[in-house]
Amino acid sequence: MASEAVVTLTEANFEAEISSSTVPVIVDFWAEWCGPCRMLGPILDDLAKEQAGKVKIGKVNVDEAPNLSAQFSVRSIPMLVFFKGGKAVESVVGVQSKDALTKRLAALA
Template identity: 50%
Template sequence: MAGKNTVEFSDASFDQDVLNADVPVLVDFWAEWCGPCKMIAPTVDAFAEEYAGKVKVGKVNVDFNNGTAARFMIRGIPALLLFKGGKVVDQRVGAVGKSELVKMVEPHLG
């Protein structure tokens, strides 16, 4: 359930792929059974394509990576967290549109 510019993150790879990244990272916490997660997936994938090279975009399936979900206190999905320099700098919970993703990310570019 990821586009060509959308990465799958796991508990094992999260620190290296997200916290140590040299660009901002937008992480979509989701699950297969989550309707709103499926609803925003094409938006997240389109965003990943548009911002390729500027922002890393990936997904964490909370059913298989509950350690990471617990670590960042994910209580509702979809949850979108923006990381920069290893820290959460913005977040949204629920099915949000592309304009919200742009609002999250733009202040942290450049």
């Protein structure tokens, strides 16, 4: 469900994608069957395109990456985890507006 502007993250590539990023990263923990996750997808796609080079957006399918879900204590989805310098600095559960996400990114920059 990721677009060309959004990176599909797996247990195999997660660490490398996060630790190598020179820009803040938003990781969306989601599932195919989750209605709110499907609502958030286009918002993240737009943000990834508009903020290209300023932010990296990745998606983790919780059904395909249970270890990552456990590592970040994902109990409800969609859950967004914000990373800066390879470290998780904030998380938020539920659908977020593009404005709210843009403000959170500005605070991380």
